Amino acid sequence: MSNIQCYQPEYVNCFADLETSCECPFCATENELDTSITFNWQNEERQSLFLGCETACREILLNPQALTIYAVNKQSETNIECKIEGQELNYLIFNLVTNENFSLEQSLYVASILLNRAEQEQEAENQEEVLERIKILADEFNLLSEQGSLQQTFCELPEIENVKSSVLALLGMVPLSLTLPIAQKIPFILKLSELSLMQKIHLDERKTELMTIWQEQLAPYFDKHPHILQNYVLYQVYHNTFPYHDSLNYGQMFRLLSIDLFNIKILCSIWKLNNDTLDETIIVKMVSAYSRWRMDKNFDFTPMLKKIHLDSGEDLLIGISLLK
C-alpha cells in the first residue's frame, strides 16, 4: 500500500459541521446512497457530496470558497488505479476553470481544445510527452487571453444549427422533482414540458426568448455572483474526475458537461418567464432537482441524446455551440 493524497473540498468540511438533518427528496428517499461519498483509488482519494441533496447543493454553489481543496496524506486502501493521463488532465482543467484570465465559457472552450489534442494523441507511446505538449498549449491560451484575442476567437466560432433547440426539446422531457409551493411549481413545470411538445418553429422562437432572458437579465446577476456557476462546473470536474470515465471518451464527457451547464442556465431562464426575481434558494432547488434526475439510474441519458440526433460524433463542437 502506498502513501497518497486524500482530497477534501471546503464544501465537505462545511457540510460535516452542519447540525440540522436534511429532509430534501434525495435524503428522504430510501436509496442506498448517503449524501457523502469517498472515491478511492490506488493513487489518490477524493471526498465529495452528491449535488442532488439540497443542503449539499447549497454548500457547493453558494460558498465562494466551497471548491478550495485541502489535501492530507494517507495510505491507499485499494489496488484500482485512476489512470494517470486522466488524472493529470483533470488537474489541468480544474486549474483552467479557476484561471481569472478566462470567463467560465472561455475556460471550457480552451478545455475542449486540450481534450481534442489529448484524443488525437491517445495512441502515442509516450503519454508524458503528450501531457507536456498539452500543458504548453494551455499556457499559450493563457497568453492569448491576456492579449484579448481569445475573446474574439470565441465570439467568432460558428454555432452548429439546431443544437440548442434539440437540447431544449430533451430538457422538456425531464421529470424534475422540485420542492416548491404548488402555485410556483405548476406554472414552471408547464413551461418546461411545453418544450418537448412544441413544433420546430415555436421551439426556435422560445429558444430565442430564453436566450434573450439569459443574456439581458440573468447573465448580469450571475456576473455579480460568479462563484455560483463556476462552483457548479468545478464540482463536476472534481466529483466526476472530468474528463476521465470508464466508458465515455473525452468528447462525450465534454458534451455532457456543456449540456448540463446549458440546461441549468435554461432552467433559470424558464423560471423568469413566470417570475420577477430569481434568488439563491430557487437556483439551489433547480440545480439539486436537475442533479437528482441526472443520477437517476432508471433514466439513461444516452438513448435520449441519440434520439435527437446529437450523437453525430461532433461532440466537442456540439459542446462549444452550447457555451455561446
Ligand SMILES: [Zn+2]
Ligand atoms: Zn438532502
